[in-house]
Amino acid sequence: MQEPTFLILTALAAGPQHGYGMITDIAGISGGRVRLRAGTLYAALDRLQEEGLIEADREEIVDGRVRRYYKLTGRGAEQLAEEAERLRSNASVATSRLRLRGALMGGWA
Amino acid sequence: MKRLLIFYPRDHRAAHEDEMLGVLYAAGKPGLRDAWDLALGGLRIRLRRVFGPGTADVWREALANAAVVLSLVLAGTTLGRVGFVLLSGPSVLKDLLVFTGLSLAWYPLIAVLVVMGLRWPAAVVAWGWAIYITFWSGYNSILVFETMVHLTPGILLAVLLTLAAGQRAAAARLGVIRCLAWFATGAAVMAWTIMSPESFFAYGMWPLITTELSFVILGVATGWFSRTPASARTGVLLLPAVPSLLGGVFLIDLQSGYPHIAAGGLLIALLALLAARQIRLRRA
Numbered sequence: 001m002q003e004p005t006f007l008i009l010t011a012l013a014a015g016p017q018h019g020y021g022m023i024t025d026i027a028g029i030s031g032g033r034v035r036l037r038a039g040t041l042y043a044a045l046d047r048l049q050e051e052g053l054i055e056a057d058r059e060e061i062v063d064g065r066v067r068r069y070y071k072l073t074g075r076g077a078e079q080l081a082e083e084a085e086r087l088r089s090n091a092s093v094a095t096s097r098l099r100l101r102g103a104l105m106g107g108w109a
Numbered sequence: 110m111k112r113l114l115i116f117y118p119r120d121h122r123a124a125h126e127d128e129m130l131g132v133l134y135a136a137g138k139p140g141l142r143d144a145w146d147l148a149l150g151g152l153r154i155r156l157r158r159v160f161g162p163g164t165a166d167v168w169r170e171a172l173a174n175a176a177v178v179l180s181l182v183l184a185g186t187t188l189g190r191v192g193f194v195l196l197s198g199p200s201v202l203k204d205l206l207v208f209t210g211l212s213l214a215w216y217p218l219i220a221v222l223v224v225m226g227l228r229w230p231a232a233v234v235a236w237g238w239a240i241y242i243t244f245w246s247g248y249n250s251i252l253v254f255e256t257m258v259h260l261t262p263g264i265l266l267a268v269l270l271t272l273a274a275g276q277r278a279a280a281a282r283l284g285v286i287r288c289l290a291w292f293a294t295g296a297a298v299m300a301w302t303i304m305s306p307e308s309f310f311a312y313g314m315w316p317l318i319t320t321e322l323s324f325v326i327l328g329v330a331t332g333w334f335s336r337t338p339a340s341a342r343t344g345v346l347l348l349p350a351v352p353s354l355l356g357g358v359f360l361i362d363l364q365s366g367y368p369h370i371a372a373g374g375l376l377i378a379l380l381a382l383l384a385a386r387q388i389r390l391r392r393a
Contacts, residue, residue: 018128018132019128019129019131019132020131020132020135020136023132023136037142037143037146037147038129038132038133038139038143038146038147038150039143039145039146039147039148039149039150039151040146040149040150041132041150042121042125042129042132042150042154043149043150043151043153043154046121046154046157047154047157050157050161050163062131063131065127065128065130065131066127066128066131067128067131068125068128
């Protein structure tokens with residue numbers, strides 16, 4: 001799973017959000033490192049809807065424009081959980097090896 | 110910025126245009142990077158719809174359509190050659206037999222096998238022809254016109270027949286009238302294409318008329334092929350054969366200069382648009 005996809009699903013895990021809400025939330029989650037633009041976001045939303053990982057929730061009109069909310073589906077939540085577990089496991093291995101490396105380097109020094 | 114949404118499929122625009130514009134302007138005036146990202150997003154969606162998962166069945170249908178259409182068009186070219194020869198007299202008949210040898214028999218045989226649903230015999234014959242024409246063109250490299258007309262479509266047909274299943278069903282979907290129409294298209298293209306280089310130096314008007322006819326055929330065919338996702342893909346699969354089939358005509362275009370080609374391109378686009386629109390109106 002690519003990082004933007006992971007971040008979009010993570011943003012929606014907290015509850016339904018509209019497009020601009022997701023962009024600001026993702027910027028917050030990633031510490032400002034990932035700033036999705038409208039083209040990238042809507043291409044990803046189109047694909048995720050097609051794959052059944054997210055779905056449209058509700059609409060509202062703000063300043064004369066439609067604002068559509070999206071939510072995570074059950075399948076989307078499952079895939080996000082699997083991906084989070086995979087990343088957590090990888091990160092855990094990386095952390096323990098770095099700790100070991102630090103100890104060895106400290107020992108040699 | 111709204112104009113850039115033209116990169117998105119029509120149904121996507123209808124569903125999301127308003128909210129996308131809302132997102133674009135929510136953080137202030139969008140810049141050049143936003144515009145670039147917007148265009149790329151549209152292309153990504155279009156590419157996924159054409160090649161993405163779930164399009165395999167449509168591509169299979171398109172492959173079968175393309176195999177049937179190309180075999181009919183190429184069989185039609187034989188009729189075009191024979192018609193031209195009958196009009197031109199016995200000396201040309203001798204030249205034709207010397208230059209083309211067995212080519213007059215192979216395409217009609219392949220087309221008959223395809224329509225009968227005998228996929229593998231058709232593929233074997235097509236590969237036999239493709240190999241023969243490859244060696245033959247190697248020995249006759251000065252016969253540029255003959256090589257262009259036969260080589261690319263011959264190999265393309267062999268590849269399509271090998272890859273495409275369900276050719277009989279595709280022929281049934283096309284129906285008798287459309288099958289005959291594609292056969293006649295091949296005959297018309299070949300007859301006019303042969304006539305144009307022959308008469309280029311003798312009659313200044315012929316090349317022009319020939320070129321316009323080829324544009325009409327291309328335009329209407331493009332429009333016809335834009336009807337459904339499968340037929341649009343059929344058109345894409347057949348594209349490599351088009352310049353070869355119209356080889357002589359395009360050579361004349363190049364001699365006539367670029368404005369003429371540009372005008373021809375516009376004519377193709379206009380006719381394609383009209384044909385696609387007519388078909389949509391009829392379906393609605």
